Amino acid sequence: MDHSTHEHTTHGEHGEHAGHGEHAEHGAHTGHRPPSTWAAAAQATLHCLTGCAIGEVLGMVIGTALGLHGVATIALAVALAFVFGYALTMRGVLKAGVPFRTALKVALAADTISITVMEIVDNAIMVVVPGAMDAGLGDWLFWGALVLALAVAFVLTWPVNKWMIGRGKGHAVVHEYHH
Structure with missing residues (x-):
């Protein structure tokens, strides 16, 4: 079923159908999924990229400024990418009135696969681009490689997020708390 063209329903407590914009009787989960379109996946990927980029850039800048070895810099950048990625998702979920522990669980469910894929790809590119990890903060090679890595x-x-949203995973989980 193409979720972008069909209305989604959920069964209420007595078997009745709750329509697209109605809330289920219990909890924030309505059974409504965002459409599994390339646009929805792009939005989820941009959200993920924002958190990853903040953490990645901060980690690379701190690691490079401190003269850390490449592996230590990458470890710091990856850790901060996860922290900022989860924090951005939690921010929106917490605004919906969700308790902190639940918001953390939502962020973990929504972002772990996406951030993991993004981090594997962008750090692999930083390692493969000759001299990128050894370049200084004032070097165009450092920033050019980082921009290229994040773009790739x-x-x-993007397609990973589309696949996950289509199955009610990833940012489809976050979507449940925005309606």
């Missing part, structure tokens, strides 16, 4: 990571993570 976006392109390769």
Whole structure:
């Protein structure tokens, strides 16, 4: 079924159907999924890219400024990418009035696969581009490689997010708390 063209329903407590915009009787989960379109996946991927980019850039800048070895810099960048990725998702879910522990679980469910794919791709590119990890913060090679790495990571993570949203996973989970 193409979720972008069909209305979604959920069964209420007594078997009745709740339509697209109605809420289920219990909890925030309505059974409504965002459409599994390339546009919805692009939006989810841009959200993920924002958190990853903040953490990645901050980690690379801190690691490079401190003169850390490439592996330590990458580890710091990856850790911060996950922290900022999860934090951005939690921010929106917490605004919906969801308790912190639940918001954390939602963020973990929504972003772990997407951030993991993005981090594998962008860090692999940073390692493969000759001299990128050794370039200084004032070097165009450092920033050019980082921009290239994040752009390629976006392109390769986009279809992953589309696939996940179509199955009610990833950012489809977050979507449940925005309606």
